[in-house]
Amino acid sequence: MDNSRREFLAVSGVLTGLLVAGGPLALLAPSRAWSIELRTLSSSEGATLQSMTRTIAPHDRLDNAAYALVVKAIDESLQADQHLADVIQSGLGKLGSNFATSPEEVRVNMLKNIEATEFFQTVRAKTLATLYASPLAYAFFGYEGEAFSKGGYLGRGFNDLKWLPEVPLEDSGPVPN
Amino acid sequence: MAQIAHDDSNAVVIIGSGAGGGTLAHELTRRGIQVVLLEAGARQSMASFSQNPGEAFGQLTWLDPRTTSGNWSVREDYPGLPSWTAKTVGGTTVHWTGATPRISPWEVRSRTTYGAVDGTSLIDWPIEYSELLHYYELAEKRMFVTRRHGLPGLPASNHFKVMYNGAKRIGYKRVHTGHLAVNTSPMDDRGMCIQQGFCVQGCKTGAKWSTLYTEIPRAEATGNLDLRVQCHATRIEHGPDGRANAVIYRDAQGNEHRQKARLVCVACNSVETARLLLLSESAQFPHGLANSTDQVGRHYCRHTAGFIWGLFDKPIHMWRGTTLSGIIEDETKHDPKRGFAGGYHLELAALDLPSLPLAGIPHTVWGRDLGFFMEHYDRMAGMLINGEDMPRSTNRVTLNRDVKDRNGLPVAHIHIDEHSNDTAMRAHAQRQGRAVYEAVGAIKTMVSRQTPATHNMGTARMSKDPRDGVCNAHGRAHDVPNLYISDGSTLSTPGSANPTLTIVALALRQAEHISKELKAQNI
Ligand SMILES: Cc1cc2nc3c(=O)[nH]c(=O)nc-3n(C[C@H](O)[C@H](O)[C@H](O)COP(=O)(O)OP(=O)(O)OC[C@H]3O[C@@H](n4cnc5c(N)ncnc54)[C@H](O)[C@@H]3O)c2cc1C
Ligand code: SF4
Numbered sequence: 001m002d003n004s005r006r007e008f009l010a011v012s013g014v015l016t017g018l019l020v021a022g023g024p025l026a027l028l029a030p031s032r033a034w035s036i037e038l039r040t041l042s043s044s045e046g047a048t049l050q051s052m053t054r055t056i057a058p059h060d061r062l063d064n065a066a067y068a069l070v071v072k073a074i075d076e077s078l079q080a081d082q083h084l085a086d087v088i089q090s091g092l093g094k095l096g097s098n099f100a101t102s103p104e105e106v107r108v109n110m111l112k113n114i115e116a117t118e119f120f121q122t123v124r125a126k127t128l129a130t131l132y133a134s135p136l137a138y139a140f141f142g143y144e145g146e147a148f149s150k151g152g153y154l155g156r157g158f159n160d161l162k163w164l165p166e167v168p169l170e171d172s173g174p175v176p177n
Numbered sequence: 178m179a180q181i182a183h184d185d186s187n188a189v190v191i192i193g194s195g196a197g198g199g200t201l202a203h204e205l206t207r208r209g210i211q212v213v214l215l216e217a218g219a220r221q222s223m224a225s226f227s228q229n230p231g232e233a234f235g236q237l238t239w240l241d242p243r244t245t246s247g248n249w250s251v252r253e254d255y256p257g258l259p260s261w262t263a264k265t266v267g268g269t270t271v272h273w274t275g276a277t278p279r280i281s282p283w284e285v286r287s288r289t290t291y292g293a294v295d296g297t298s299l300i301d302w303p304i305e306y307s308e309l310l311h312y313y314e315l316a317e318k319r320m321f322v323t324r325r326h327g328l329p330g331l332p333a334s335n336h337f338k339v340m341y342n343g344a345k346r347i348g349y350k351r352v353h354t355g356h357l358a359v360n361t362s363p364m365d366d367r368g369m370c371i372q373q374g375f376c377v378q379g380c381k382t383g384a385k386w387s388t389l390y391t392e393i394p395r396a397e398a399t400g401n402l403d404l405r406v407q408c409h410a411t412r413i414e415h416g417p418d419g420r421a422n423a424v425i426y427r428d429a430q431g432n433e434h435r436q437k438a439r440l441v442c443v444a445c446n447s448v449e450t451a452r453l454l455l456l457s458e459s460a461q462f463p464h465g466l467a468n469s470t471d472q473v474g475r476h477y478c479r480h481t482a483g484f485i486w487g488l489f490d491k492p493i494h495m496w497r498g499t500t501l502s503g504i505i506e507d508e509t510k511h512d513p514k515r516g517f518a519g520g521y522h523l524e525l526a527a528l529d530l531p532s533l534p535l536a537g538i539p540h541t542v543w544g545r546d547l548g549f550f551m552e553h554y555d556r557m558a559g560m561l562i563n564g565e566d567m568p569r570s571t572n573r574v575t576l577n578r579d580v581k582d583r584n585g586l587p588v589a590h591i592h593i594d595e596h597s598n599d600t601a602m603r604a605h606a607q608r609q610g611r612a613v614y615e616a617v618g619a620i621k622t623m624v625s626r627q628t629p630a631t632h633n634m635g636t637a638r639m640s641k642d643p644r645d646g647v648c649n650a651h652g653r654a655h656d657v658p659n660l661y662i663s664d665g666s667t668l669s670t671p672g673s674a675n676p677t678l679t680i681v682a683l684a685l686r687q688a689e690h691i692s693k694e695l696k697a698q699n700i
Binding site: 167 | 228229230329331337339342352353354370371373374381492493498529531541543544545551617
């Protein structure tokens, strides 16, 4: 973060990372280094939250950048919602700054204990809604998304499964050419 | 397009432009009847449908608040979205996935077939199946339903191959790519299905039938339709004679208007239909319009539903292909030996990646279970249970006077206590669905809980006896002779078929009846 940026009072924290070389995200991104500015959360709160989102939806080979996007989305939603900001910040405070560096088993147990709280449920919902909706996730999970612009999946693999017998015509229908 | 004056008391006013309202509007206008069609939502088109799932949801879904209570899991999982319907020209036929099975003959006589089931309000339909069948055939031809009247079925996708082989291996016989209102070739001035799997986001080829690009433009072409978009009906008024005579609505700017009416047809999709009738309370109808027997909003049904997923170690790519093109019909029977009354369909169902964790699995799943599940996205197959749920008079839509919409009106509150019959049926269906996938080598299976209600039925049901329902077999309100219910609210019981074909069939029947009655000056 350069000094001119530091002068913006609105920046409360920052998350940075380096994309795994050769991974699907690195191929999409303009550069391997990334940094995300936070508007409400501190850098340490951001790091705890990022670790929490990874504990909720763990994908070992998925870059931290994808999780940082979730943190960014949650951080953005706090700006106009004081109640939510209180819920998230006090929740993160209770998890403590050691959370992110604890082993997964410990993190899971800590989250299990707070599963019923508004804090956990909000973060869980936001994680699920954000993590899998980005082009980064599409690439990682192999989801091809909309296909109208390419003529659909007709002729592009909608019926290319070979590991099971074909369905007889009477129970399916002719493939249009 | 016609321009009908606000004080033209000769107008027929239809509220809601979905499966029921859109079809009815076309059928009346083509017979020369002048119709004002009020639609709360905006108008989209094949060109404007978003191909981003989250954005499409925002573009089409009814997001005005609704609240919920009761023992159903939706109260915990989707408190803000207990029922999933659309708010757009064409209604939920823009969102829908096109499955058009028929209700079975024994399902329209459920009270007789199942006998008295404690804690339910089952009734027989006030209509003969043979008559319904006639309108089913008309509706199927109109919607170009696959595998009916000489039309072929849709081709089998990868996703269906998994369901098919699993189903056959456990002995199911009636398994095919389904009856869908989806074009297998260009017909009806619409495109054909290109297997893109974005049926829920709005079909950009028009292969999937929707009133948005069939019934409504055809009604407009007659010159007899005055479609008013982003116009939200807030109240139906009546005269001292107890007959409906006007509809109050708010336009996009929030300005209030009053449209005089000779006849009013309500087609707002069960939840909102009940709400509008309840909101139309007056000195003469203190509990809401057409509600003298306290039946409006009761017997709300939404089908016993839920996803079943199979995870495999080989590629499937379930998102490629028509979303719902596959069905197992063998459990669609009444066989009390299974431990419950009524039957269910198992229907192929894919979800796009962003929607899967939100709609497809219980919200209690997180951590490594979630990670494992999601990482099988390309090796996963899914199906939906669609089972008959039991009508109960206490499962109902009421007004929540503590929560208001942007017009300051009480929102709909949905209360559901699932009947033990629903629970037993879901458990059976989940076992069977898991067995289907295990038979073709699933390494793991997973089930969801009840999904938000995409099928909404029964809140103004047809009944022979006015004490049991809101309208007669033509959808005419028992209490108000020129008030008709024209959507899924009229289904006397839900059966196990996805409701839209039945809604369209009943709308065709109602249109014939209304035009005859108007000509004979009976209304
Ligand atoms: C994702 C999804 C998939 C589905 N798939 C299938 C399927 O495969 N097969 C099937 O049979 N069914 C399916 N359905 C259900 C099907 O879409 C509905 O059963 C059907 O559209 C209901 O028709 P309707 O006329 O009752 O209401 P709708 O089609 O919902 O139309 C009601 C219209 O009324 C408008 N409205 C409501 N209140 C007011 C008011 N006060 N003033 C003005 N306008 C108002 C609404 O904006 C809406 O446009 C699906 C639904 C969803 C959500
Ligand atoms: S899969 Fe077929 S019906 Fe569905 S959106 Fe694509 S073209 Fe339309």
